[in-house]
Amino acid sequence: MIDSDRLGEKIAQTLLDHEDQIMIAVFSSHNGNIIFFNKGAEVLTGFTRDEIIGQSFEILYPSEEADIYRKIQKMILKTKKGKRKILNMRHKSGVNIPVEIKLNPVLNEEGNVEGFILIAGDRSIRDAIVRELERSEEKFRTLFERSDDALLLLDGSKFTDFNPAVLKMLGATREQVMSSQPWDLSPQYQPDGELSAEKALRMIHKAQTQGSHRFEWIHKRINGELFPVEVILTPVNYGDKSVLYTVWRDISKRKKAEERLKEAEEIFRIITENSADMIWIRDLNMNYTYLSPAVEKVLGYTVEQKFKQRIEEYIKQEDVELIYQTVQEQISLDKIPGVDPNRSLRFEVEELCKNGRWIWTESITSFIRDDVGHPIGILGITRDISAQKKLEDELREAKEKAEESDRLKSAFVANMSHEIRTPMNSILGFSELLTDESLSAENKNTYISIIQSSSNQLLSIISDIVDISKIEAHQIEIAHEEVNLDKLFTDLFEQYTLFIQSNKSESLLFARTCDKASCSKKILSDTNRLKQVIINLIDNAIKFTPEGEIHFGCRPGPAGYIEIFVRDTGIGIPKEKIDRIFERFYQNKTNKDVFTGTGLGLAICKSLVELMGGEMKVRSKINQGSEFSFTLPLVKSR
Ligand code: ADP
Numbered sequence: 254m255i256d257s258d259r260l261g262e263k264i265a266q267t268l269l270d271h272e273d274q275i276m277i278a279v280f281s282s283h284n285g286n287i288i289f290f291n292k293g294a295e296v297l298t299g300f301t302r303d304e305i306i307g308q309s310f311e312i313l314y315p316s317e318e319a320d321i322y323r324k325i326q327k328m329i330l331k332t333k334k335g336k337r338k339i340l341n342m343r344h345k346s347g348v349n350i351p352v353e354i355k356l357n358p359v360l361n362e363e364g365n366v367e368g369f370i371l372i373a374g375d376r377s378i379r380d381a382i383v384r385e386l387e388r389s390e391e392k393f394r395t396l397f398e399r400s401d402d403a404l405l406l407l408d409g410s411k412f413t414d415f416n417p418a419v420l421k422m423l424g425a426t427r428e429q430v431m432s433s434q435p436w437d438l439s440p441q442y443q444p445d446g447e448l449s450a451e452k453a454l455r456m457i458h459k460a461q462t463q464g465s466h467r468f469e470w471i472h473k474r475i476n477g478e479l480f481p482v483e484v485i486l487t488p489v490n491y492g493d494k495s496v497l498y499t500v501w502r503d504i505s506k507r508k509k510a511e512e513r514l515k516e517a518e519e520i521f522r523i524i525t526e527n528s529a530d531m532i533w534i535r536d537l538n539m540n541y542t543y544l545s546p547a548v549e550k551v552l553g554y555t556v557e558q559k560f561k562q563r564i565e566e567y568i569k570q571e572d573v574e575l576i577y578q579t580v581q582e583q584i585s586l587d588k589i590p591g592v593d594p595n596r597s598l599r600f601e602v603e604e605l606c607k608n609g610r611w612i613w614t615e616s617i618t619s620f621i622r623d624d625v626g627h628p629i630g631i632l633g634i635t636r637d638i639s640a641q642k643k644l645e646d647e648l649r650e651a652k653e654k655a656e657e658s659d660r661l662k663s664a665f666v667a668n669m670s671h672e673i674r675t676p677m678n679s680i681l682g683f684s685e686l687l688t689d690e691s692l693s694a695e696n697k698n699t700y701i702s703i704i705q706s707s708s709n710q711l712l713s714i715i716s717d718i719v720d721i722s723k724i725e726a727h728q729i730e731i732a733h734e735e736v737n738l739d740k741l742f743t744d745l746f747e748q749y750t751l752f753i754q755s756n757k758s759e760s761l762l763f764a765r766t767c768d769k770a771s772c773s774k775k776i777l778s779d780t781n782r783l784k785q786v787i788i789n790l791i792d793n794a795i796k797f798t799p800e801g802e803i804h805f806g807c808r809p810g811p812a813g814y815i816e817i818f819v820r821d822t823g824i825g826i827p828k829e830k831i832d833r834i835f836e837r838f839y840q841n842k843t844n845k846d847v848f849t850g851t852g853l854g855l856a857i858c859k860s861l862v863e864l865m866g867g868e869m870k871v872r873s874k875i876n877q878g879s880e881f882s883f884t885l886p887l888v889k890s891r
Contacts, residue, residue, distance in 0.1 A: 276342075276352075276373045279359070280310040282330065282366050287313075297352070297373065299345030310371075315343050329358045330366050342373060403501035407486070410434045410457065413496065422482075422503060424474045440473050460486035460497055472501065481508050530636040534621065537580065539564040539573075542630065551614075551637050553607030567605040576600065583620070584628055594626060595619060601638070613642040661838035665852065672714055672851060676707035683707075717853045721837060724860045731864050732779040738807060738815075739772045741784060745805070749791055760800035767806035771815045775888045778865050783817075783885075786858045790819035790881045793854060798823030801878070810884045814867065818882035826873040835859045835869065858883075 276297040279289035287310055290302045298305075298313060305312070314322050318341055325336050335357040341349040352373040359368040397404055403422045405415040412419075412430055419430060423438060430438075435457075436450040443452050449471075460466055465487035471479050485500040525532040525545035531552075534543040540563075544556045552559070552567075565573055579598065586592050597619040603611045618633035683700040686692070692700075723729045746765040753763050787805065794803045801822030810816035826834060833839050837856040859869040862883040873879035 276371070278305075278310070278313065278371045279368055280371070281368045282326070282359075285310045288368070297344075297350065298342065310369075313343055313371075315341050315349050325356055326369065329356060329369065333358050333360060333364070333366060403482075403503075405499040405501070407435070407457070407497040407499045408494070410454070419501070422474075422480075422501065423472070424476055429475060438472055440471055440479055443471055456484070456486060457497060460488055461495070464488065469504070470501075480505050528634075530634050533633050533635065535631045535633070537628065537630065539576065539580075539631075551606075551635070552604060552612075558607075568602055572602040576602070580631070587626075587628065594622065612637050612639045614638060658837065661836075661852070665838040669714070669718075669851065673711065676710040676714075679707035680704050680711070714851060717851050717857060720857045721853050724857065729861070729864060731782060731861075733777045734780060736776050736778045736780050736783060738774070738776065739767075741780065741787075742767055742772065742806060745784070745787060745791070749795075753795070761795070761798065762802040764802065764804050765806050766804045768808045771807045771809050774815050776815065776885050777888050778885055782861050782865065786861050786883070787817065787819065789854045789858050793881070794819050794821035794823065794879070797821065798878070813887055813889070814884040815887060816882050816884050818880055820878065820880040822878040825875040825877050825879055826871070827875050831871060831873055834871065855881075 276294035277289065277291040278287055278294050280287045287305050287308055290300070290305050294305075295301055300312075311319065321338075321340060325338065329336055335355060337353065337355045339351060339353045342352045342354070344350055354371055354373045357370045357372070358366040359370060361367045397416050400416055401418055403416065403419040405419055406413045411434065415430060419425075420427065423430065425433075425438075434450075435453040436448075439449040439453070441449060443449055445452075456466075456468060465485065467483060467485045470482050470484045472482050473479050481504050482501040483504050485502075487498045487500075488495055489498045525547075528545060528547055529550065531547045532543075532545040533541055533548075535541055541560050544559055546556060548559050549555055554562075564576070568576070579600075583598065587594065597617055600616045600618065602614060602616075604614045605611055614635050615638045616633045616635040618631050620628040621630040621632050623629045683704045687697065687700055687704075720729070742765055746763075749763055753761055791803065791805060794805075798821040803819070803821045805817075805819045807815055807817045835855050835858075838852040839856075858881075862869045862885075866886045867884040869881070869883040871879060871881050
């Protein structure tokens with residue numbers, strides 16, 4: 254049992270410690286029943302003393318905090334010392350009231366805890382709230398003080414408070430800022446031409462009447478330097494008046510970055526607009542999203558026209574498919590770690606120009622990516638490489654020709670040993686036979702004529718080789734003498750008529766068909782070389798005309814020239830070979846089994862004709878015959 258004297262003392266003591274409205278409740282440590290409840294307690298909890306006396310103390314706190322209450326009691330039982338804590342008290346209406354409670358033990362004579370005195374009151378609540386307010390104000394003060402942005406409170410047009418960032422930003426002292434109005438810290442005019450003082454008042458008024466807003470402003474440091482800021486003005490109630498919470502954010506860096514970006518864009522614009530190559534951006538469906546004006550020079554289309562075209566309209570189907578396929582492959586390549594995201598790809602395709610021509614273009618491309626690296630487009634530079642392509646083709650052709658010529662030369666060397674050996678063998682063989690003294694006169698003559706013809710053949714082969722070598726080494730000299738064409742043709746005609754009569758049957762007609770006037774024209778040339786050329790052509794005509802006709806002679810040529818021709822009705826030359834017969838060592842292989850030769854004759858003829866100032870031509874139809882002709886310059890009549 255609690256000793257009421259001791260209790261009285263304790264209460265008196267406690268009451269002395271706490272003035273004002275204090276709640277005091279006493280409850281037993283055995284069953285928790287309330288045995289004392291003062292006026293303050295009635296006010297705070299809403300219960301009357303009659304209602305509460307004898308009830309369990311649990312009625313006075315929320316069930317969710319029961320554990321804490323019990324823990325405190327347990328601790329006091331153990332330590333026998335009072336404990337202070339902010340907790341919730343339960344009002345009779347069910348509302349929780351935060352209070353600071355003090356729970357003190359009531360000890361008996363043996364020093365054991367017999368009950369608890371609970372003290373709580375208005376004052377403790379207020380203290381708690383004030384402390385909380387102080388803490389949060391401190392928090393905001395710290396944020397205010399440490400902010401990199403300049404923060405100010407603007408009362409009318411006067412600064413009533415501001416943080417150190419303001420002083421740092423302006424290079425000013427507290428007093429300088431305190432005594433200034435916003436426009437004193439600005440140049441006289443803002444960039445839009447408005448007076449700073451007028452504009453500042455307008456902005457302040459706008460914030461006060463329409464609420465928070467932001468705008469850009471130029472401020473001036475104490476040293477006169479100007480700098481751009483973003484200003485945010487927000488009306489706030491501070492105490493019983495309304496002030497403007499003001500933020501100045503230095504945007505020099507942002508402005509510089511914007512300027513740099515503008516510069517970069519300008520550079521890009523200058524490059525793209527002046528580049529002879531087309532610079533473009535496409536989406537992944539290959540539609541243009543940007544295209545430089547060079548397109549008009551390269552393809553003939555305007556940028557607007559090009560934007561409307563689908564890729565299928567100007568690139569060949571197989572190339573389009575290849576492009577799509579490559580793009581897809583490249584997108585999947587992205588998933589492989591270590592693959593360079595900035596890699597570039599080269600395409601060579603034919604593109605259709607506005608004038609209907611196809612040109613070869615070369616494009617260097619790379620992906621444009623979003624913030625996380627996914628391809629969202631393609632950037633490319635395209636140039637016309639038709640000229641380059643043509644050059645490449647010509648080079649390749651020249652190379653092939655050189656290789657072919659080389660091959661032919663090797664074949665020629667092999668062939669030559671055969672060509673030389675054949676007449677050589679005849680000469681050696683038949684000379685040997687001539688040593689036989691029993692040889693009949695008739696046989697002797699036959700052998701001698703074989704030896705002679707083989708020697709001639711050999712001589713002609715050797716002179717061909719000598720001639721072509723001289724031509725290649727530019728060592729041939731062409732005489733400039735007056736040529737008697739008529740005599741030349743007469744001699745040749747007589748010579749060949751004899752030859753054909755003795756070697757060929759009557760199946761071959763050999764005729765001279767000269768234009769009289771042309772024959773008497775004066776030309777200055779090399780009689781021997783001219784004869785060599787005509788002989789070569791007649792020899793070929795005879796060789797390739799088993800039966801039929803051979804006509805040769807001269808006729809008027811283009812102005813200033815006469816033309817000499819040899820025409821046959823022989824086997825002719827296939828169309829596909831005709832361009833090549835003047836090449837050195839070239840022989841129409843289909844004839845090879847039937848006719849022998851070095852493949853040098855026509856090449857020598859052509860070179861000689863050109864050295865004499867003329868031009869060599871051929872017309873031929875397979876199985877119908879050929880006409881070889883060449884021009885020679887006439888002596889200009891004075
Ligand atoms: P070849 O010594 O082989 O006759 P050429 O340079 O004189 O060499 O002639 C080259 C090739 O041109 C011949 O192999 C032949 O196929 C063809 N050719 C030349 N003249 C005639 C012709 N009058 N009729 C048909 N083919 C000819």
